[in-house]
Amino acid sequence: MIKSDLKNDLNTIKGYATMIKVKNLRKEYDGIVAVNNISFEVKKGEIFALLGPNGAGKTTTIKAILGLINYDGEIHIDEKDAKNKDVKKFIGYLPETVSFYDNLTALQTLQFFAELKGADKHKCMKLLGEFGLKDSANRKVGEFSKGMKQRLALAQCLLGNPKLLILDEPTSGLDALGAYEIRNKIKEMNEKGVTILLCSHILSEVQELADRVAIMNKGEIIAMDTVKNLGKMLDIQPKLKIEVEKITDSLIGKIKEIVKEVKVDGNLIEVSCSPDLKLQIINEIEKETKIIDFKTIEPTLEEIFIKMVRE
Ligand SMILES: Nc1ncnc2c1ncn2[C@@H]1O[C@H](COP(=O)(O)OP(=O)(O)OP(=O)(O)O)[C@@H](O)[C@H]1O
Ligand SMILES: [Mg+2]
Known part of the structure; x- marks a missing residue:
């Protein structure tokens, strides 16, 4: 796949197979419409970003895709119904707020998740190294700073070689260097062919990373295109x-x-x-x-x- 084609031409993107298809998704929480009838597709191999202010419905959309909440509408992942358990096997997910067991070390935490996912436990130490946590591998996670926990969470979502990464505010809580390293990691994964859906309200981050952007506001998608085309359109x-x-x-x-x-x-x-x-x-x-x-x-x-x- 030629990455520059994806970046430059929406028509080219349309030619690619679909990884996530969301059709008429609607979610209401006790009378509050969090997501109002949205539809979009994430193509295989692209970085697609949901961008929007607080409360726009980004996390709700992601939770629906992962089957963590009930919803109205249809969601397909790799042409299978998203509720199908099989599709979850190839998804790496970084939640908005991460929580770990305070008493486990970073290495034990990764090994625990590797076992749950049926992933290779021997890769845990290498992964910790890739996320700058090698020296803290045997420290308890309860002692970790927010940024260190975020790095651990990202390492966790790469276990088992996912082909789809869903990242909810991936650089939240990270310092400038940490955020830079994570953005590079996201690009590196994408270059290896991993499809990425991320949500963020950091505009510069989305501009740097995303092939296409859906701008959400008050539960609706108000625009969706490449950054360049959005600029032209307006x-x-x-x-x-x-x-x-x-x-x-x-x-x-x-x-x-x-x-x-x-x-x-x-x-x-x-x-x-x-x-x-x-x-x-x-x-x-x-x-x-x-x-x-x-x-x-x-x-x-x-x-x-x-x-x-x-x-
Ligand atoms: N569990 C819940 N119960 C009730 N209302 C909820 C729940 N989760 C989200 N909402 C509401 O749904 C709307 C969308 O929330 P959501 O978390 O999807 O926004 P977001 O775009 O991810 O915002 P942020 O940038 O702050 O993370 C908000 O009005 C929120 O209050
Ligand atoms: Mg959110």
Whole structure:
């Protein structure tokens, strides 16, 4: 599978087999509609993210997929009904809140879960090492910090070589380095062919990791696409940042003839424009002064999200 195809083209994604199919999922808790009739598909080999503010229904969706709650609608995993016990065997799940037995060591904890899953117990020590817990392998989990428990939970969900990982806020409670390592681990697993469904409200994390994103709000999916396509759909223009030798009023005037809004900060000119106007602007600048540096910044998921939720 060519990963870049997945990242760039939704039509390509449509050609891939389906790992998770959610159709008309609805969940109500005592009169509160947590998830309101949502449908989506996660393709084999992709990283799919559910993104949304607190209470949007992300965890409820995940719990339904895992069969941890009752729901209305249909969920299929690898073409089998999600309620089928067989499908659970190849899923690794990281819950929103993790709890372990305080009196077991990290190694004993992993060995315990390996036994439950029928996974190879001899791989536990190696897994602990991969998650930076080698030196704490024989310490009791009750003494672990939140971040250490989160790492242990991630190690646990990789036991038994799952082909689908469902991760509820995977970097929650981790410091910057820990979060970076986990993101790399997620990418590494995905490159090995593991399909990943994750939920998060950290926009930069989703932008970095996800092939496609479903933005959830108040129990509904309000948008679903690649980050790039979402930006296009909302007509959020890429930004062009140009550092020049000298800024003059006549230069700014000329750029304003091409685009309405021009921001100036010291020797830096910033405009939002479509790719076809980019060259025109650069040509205009070059007639007046020297360009020291320039870069194009694609729309961020944050801009998309804010525009989406506001509208
Ligand atoms: N066990 C429950 N009993 C009653 N209401 C619940 C239960 N679990 C979730 N809800 C409600 O369902 C809605 C969606 O909750 P959910 O946990 O799915 O949100 P979320 O998107 O995961 O939010 P967060 O980002 O805070 O984790 C919320 O209004 C929540 O109060
Ligand atoms: Mg949640």
